[in-house]
Amino acid sequence: MEYNLLINDKTFPVTLDIQEKNKCAVSIADKRFSVEFDRIGEHLLSLEVNGKKINTYIADTPEGKEIFLNGKSYLVADADALEQQGTKKSSGGKSSDEVTSPMPAVVIKVMVKEGDMVEKGQGVVVVSAMKMETTLFAPFSGCVTRINAQAGDKVMPGVILVDIEKREENT
Amino acid sequence: MIKKILIANRGEIACRVMTTCKEMGIESVAVYSDVDQKALHVLMADYSYCLGESEPSKSYLNIDKIIDAAKKTGADAIHPGYGFLAENASFAARCEKEGIIFIGPPSRVISDLGDKTIARQIMIKGGVPVTPGMMQTEPDPLVLAREADKIGYPVLIKAAAGGGGKGMRIVKHPEEMQEACAAASSEAASAFGNGAIYLEKYIEKPRHVEFQILADTFGNVIHLLERECSIQRRHQKIIEETPSPGLTPSLREEMGKAAVAAAKASGYVNAGTIEFLLDRDGHFYFLEVNTRLQVEHPITEMVTGIDLVRRQIEVASGKRLSLTQKDVFGRGHAIECRVYAEDPEKGFFPSPGKIRFFQQPTGPGIRNDCGVYSGFEVPVDYDPIISKLIAYAEDREKAIAKMIKALGEYVILGVKTPIPFLIDVLKSEPFAAGETFTDFIEKHFGNWTPGEGDIDLALISYLMNEISGKDKTQYQSSSSHEAISPWKTLGNWRL
Known part of the structure; x- marks a missing residue:
């Protein structure tokens, strides 16, 4: 075999x-x-x-x-x-262009709102697991089209917390 | 004498306290939150009481509910373990007011020492050396920045109420001050309900050496030697040992005396820990007092042969210490490794989830203080500690070898653990040489990856599992039995 x-x-x-x-x-x-x-x-x-x-x-x-x-x-x-x-x-590593918690966690705060323009690397959501806080960053520059979580929500890895529409780069 | 103790905690430490209760013929009461209904500490207790929702503030941190639980279950004493309410002076005061024995120091002592700035003042008066820094907390980032300039960078931001590295930040450059202060304060506020911070000079490359103390209500104070806890990540200890490879007998005696002086200066009663930083020149500085049973207390128990929980209960019952300083001596060497549900490849991020299979190491000189079992779901709501593995042998080299062997046999499937990382640390040359300073992990294991391992054997294992799968069904009944019967995993407890 x-x-x-x-x-x-x-x-x-x-x-x-x-x-x-x-x-x-x-x-x-x-x-x-x-x-x-x-x-x-x-x-x-x-x-x-x-x-x-x-x-x-x-x-x-x-x-x-x-x-x-x-x-x-x-x-x-x-x-x-x-x-x-x-x-x-x-x-592997495919989640790098999504705003998702790396572990089951509780959302502490969402730092952007729908319609916001964000820069790559800008903090968008803070989550906490087992008393440790971590910031999730925008994977690329673009426009926030949808917020899928709010403070206090329990979230699982893979759940997209913030939808960001990629801004076309003018090269 | 105390007859029934409520343990206001969960996980391995609740189990640890119950073990001594059982040995002393004292009944135990477990409290638990909704997610912990099937937790090991609940299964071990003689009585249990549900606190409700899993959120810590609504369960293990809720003073009213815990006092209520003690009254309803008829507990005459409360053991707080570590974390949660263990160093909460209002909780101790409430116990005193309600006529429930709090197994720990008096509320006034917790309150004084729990505020790190007051603790520093007490130590200075008691003649105990402290690190240079601020004597009170300060909310204004601009004032903090000025203080930092005075102290000189690098500085350490500390939470007045802190512990376990929470609310703590090293700041190397002035421009990082403001953001670091905000982050430290917010972390402290959420962890301890108190966001007050202050600054100390950051001592570079120290050893973290702490002394266990025991004090009774008659003013007798002794120390039970030191523990070295320099191997830390994110300011949280992961490997501890005693004796410290950094102490000479004369330094040990000097620091032990300072620890006893610190306890006396604060009016200490019960078990506590005086933490010091030891610099490369053999100068030591008071860091803080942990007014509770320490996570790493088992290594002291191994080398001294003294059950600290038993002594805590005796002192809390009003008994006189039956030990004098001359009765305390260490024999051999003990090492503890903390095993958390966390991923060492992803910056030690918590890795909660269901433990699919769990098998503890055993053997002469091995102790595992454990709070989980096969089938248990490690909840996301609390600290991710699974167990503390302790190895005891006649000298340091043998204790290291014993620990490496035990870690290799510690099977935890379903959640990530730092076991491969711990093995690599213990096998490393700087660890073997006793060159353990608080920057150890950063310096030697900052870019750690697990390495390839034995890929051939892993692939062969996969295939053999596939082709021997036909027989699987006959084991399934035993596995579901395993999941609801954690008692199997309790076989090798030892004190």
């Missing part, structure tokens, strides 16, 4: 060859691994990779699987499946 797996914003072609019930061979680029595996629990697998044992912990997230190994977390996704779903999540 061929997979294209996405990790750290890079895609790796991986070949999997199941040999016995709990045994398989894996190729990643020109490296070959002989792997034995046992499922211990919903979130825990015991692996033996080229003869060395390791416990690996796994949970589902909306972006893929969260994998914990030796004090480090990894996010791994199936690039082909992502493509089929047409999600843009794999591109």
Whole structure:
């Protein structure tokens, strides 16, 4: 079986060859691994990779699987499946041109109103999560067309708090 | 003797206090807000009482509701933990008025020391060295700017009511003054309900060294050695240790005496912490007194073998301290790492959410003061602390090795944590060399990224999880059981 797996914003072609019930061979680029595996629990697998044992912990997230190994977390996704779903999540960093909170938060104040002209980098909304305040900035210069939140609102990441229509640059 | 204690707090510290209550045969009452109905501290308590809406001012910061809860549940004492109402003098005064024992210092002492400018005056009178700076607060940014010129840049803006780095700003250039003052004041107002600020000289590259003190109502005061808390980000401690790699035995004795003098000068009773800044020349300056149990108190407990919560309860019951200074000695080395729900790759931003899977490290010398479990949703409303991991060993090198091992085994899926960052800090050369100053993170880990790690193993894990998925259904029942049964995670508590 061929997979294209996405990790750290890079895609790796991986070949999997199941040999016995709990045994398989894996190729990643020109490296070959002989792997034995046992499922211990919903979130825990015991692996033996080229003869060395390791416990690996796994949970589902909306972006893929969260994998914990030796004090480090990894996010791994199936690039082909992502493509089929047409999600843009794999591109990463796409939220940079939207005014959205990076975490679930409460809106402290909205510093602009509809019709305002804003400059790139101008503070537009202040949000607070766990008593820490952070300012969200205009991603580009333009006109505020719509305010979608007000002070006191609880907001989630991805929710656009202020719509800004990009000003055409005269070059 | 106290029979029933209401813990006016949540999370790991509420659980920590309840543990000692249980050991002492004292009943515990948990208070909680709507979002915390299934929180660990509620599950651990003998009685629980709902305070209502999750907003702190309507729950854990609401004095009327908490006093009411104590009366309705018949609690004869309140332990405030840290944060929330712990250093609120009006709350302590209200307890005194209502005839409820407040497990902490008298309200007058909290009020004096809680105002950092008054605290500075008390310390000067008591002969304790303080940092140069203003003796009172000032609302006018123009006056503050003039004061800053007098003190000399860089200056530190501090909130009179502050703590945990909130309402604090370093200002290096005069043109930053006005904006920094406004931001500090607004942050202080929202965190403490008091936006008053003042200025101190900013001491560059100090160590943060604090002394634990214990005082009874008979005027006996002792110190329980130091804790070094120089590893901070945004002025918030993340790694603490004792003994401090920066102290010599004679400096330790000198600072310990100053800490006891500070406690006596303020009329201190119960457990408290005298914080000092220690500069490179071995001069130390009084910073502030934390009139409560400190977040990092466990490391003191590990090296001295003294349960601080037990001592707090005994002193609050009117008992005489059974320890003298000669009885206190440290043995071995202890390190604490604070594990928050936060993303070290994104400037330690809070990362609240549901904990999908949770497995605590165990082993000789490992303690984890924890307030969550698998399936718990870390709420957005409060400080994002998950737990404090403590490693204790015979010397510093072994304690570091033990901590690195324990962090590597600490599995928290579903929320981001600083565990990979903490491991890198502990493995670093400057940390190993004990070169721990308050600019440590900025200097050595300012542009930290997690590094690639073992991508091959992560990819293999992904695939093995996919192909062994057929068997998944048989585990699902056990996982839903896991989610509602946090008791599994309580197995390795130790004091």
